[in-house]
Amino acid sequence: MDTNAAAKTKRPLSQRTSAAAAMRKNATATTPHQNLRIAVIVEPDADGERLIRELQRLRCEVRHIWPIPPQLPVDCDLVFCTLVEDMPKRIPWLPGEPEAGLVLVDRGVSNLDLKLIHNCAAHGVLHYPVVQRAVQTCVALAREHFLYERRLRNRIDKLDENLRTMRLVERAKSLLVRVKNVSEEEAYNYLRRQAMERRVTIGAVANAIIDSHELLS
């Protein structure tokens, strides 16, 4: 940080700019989850208020809801919700297809029900009393797991799609080899060129070739 005005005017421009940049970088590093939309569904008691405050300190966009609604909101990135016995019924998505990250809030009043926690398919648990470190790590880990899960599911969907496309391209290639009397390599080159020129996927080109061959013969 700057010491006095005289020192400040003597420092070269490049140093001052990089110092400011470092300050901005540090500022973002302490709140990596700013603007995350978080619904907080807890009783507004001492711990509840503390939780809301901690999340606000992280620069998250906090929405407090109480009492627990029949269905948890889906228009947010993360939901903190007090664990109740009928929690699975209140979760609007099916296990395996979450629409938001879910952190269960355990007030510590009743017996720990691990089966219930399993059935909620949550991304994390926060125990009362509220501790700043725990809140921060909960947010970070829940968000990370939710996003990773989504990436994995997208990967599986993509793999399935790719398999279908591969068989399609294989057929189109065989067709080209037969009809245009070219080698396999030339057929692939042709498919790729068409896809590039028309700015569509190679699967779309393969589909078109197969369809038109059918129509014409």
Add this chain to the structure above:
Amino acid sequence: MTSSCKTSEPWRVGVLFSQSGYMSVIEETQLRGTLTAIDEINDSGGINGRPIEPIIYDPGSDSRNYGLLAKKLMVEDGCSTIFGCYTSSSRKAVLPVVERLNGLLWYPTLYEGFEFSSNVIYTGATPNQNSVQLCRILMELYGTRFYFVGSDYIYPRESNRIMRELIRNNGGSVVGESYVRLGADRNSFVPIMREIRQVQPDVIFSTVVGNTTTYLYQAYADLGIDPRVMPIASLTTTEAEIRAMGYDVGDGHLTAASYFQGVGNDRNATFIDRYKKRYGEDEPTNMCLEASYFQVNVFAKTLAETNSMDTSMIRQSVMGSEFDAPQGEVSINPVWGHADLWTRIGRANRSGQFDIVFESPSSVKADPYLIGYGRCLEYS
């Protein structure tokens, strides 16, 4: 559910088949197949002295309900194993639930393949166990020009994709293709029949499912076409649908299936006898019913060994498992979690039964991704 040494607490399992709506004709038979097996097992003393208790819900032919009810079964009813589903859409609705909560769905229905899940045991036929032989037989017996008609959802579209490949790679052609919505009425088939009469295919390949099947075959019969010359060939029309449409309407058309009631072995005779005693002399068996029946038996055999409902334990134990089913000896292929099944082609007759026109010499190994069938499905 964890194991217990001395208890007569029942083993709770979920059952999800539609008893109402347009899928009820066939799924009702799968429910019966499931219950027949459970009753037989309980009558013989249950598994390790404990009876199987089925928790049965009716999803009412709505795919979304299968997902919701699978969640209910697993979360509220404590069932980690579920027997259920016919349509691929209903299976896909259940998939995320059993995968996330580590349950096990036993799926007793033919489907389009190209799927694998560690949380599903597949006991119905995939394309290499039905489509491949069906295409060959049809082209041998009837000709090379095919017309496709199917219900409009993923299974018929995917099956047609594969069938088209098979046909084209062996010198045939697809001269027309129509889809009707699930739960369509008989009027939907009028324009289709008109087109068929115009185009004159050698074979009508049908992947119409559910109660709608009746309308297709009846529309065909109304046109007065001869099934000996231009048959409807199907992967999905079973004894149950033939019964619904009328034996005279079904007469002469073909189906590819792992099992027909007419399969001639002792095991099947006993099975049919038991089934008729319970449900009536007039009640036919079919491939979906038979799969529902044998899969419960495979489950029971496995559970007797693991003495635990833990999904990972059951799955590990069931891989490679063999069972003497009414269709013949079947096994759960350890590479895919799909069953090695028999392939048969049958022609429906005037008594609502199928005469077996082709039978594979042994069970056909599961290959849901068609890895062993060449990059573009060519066969000699």
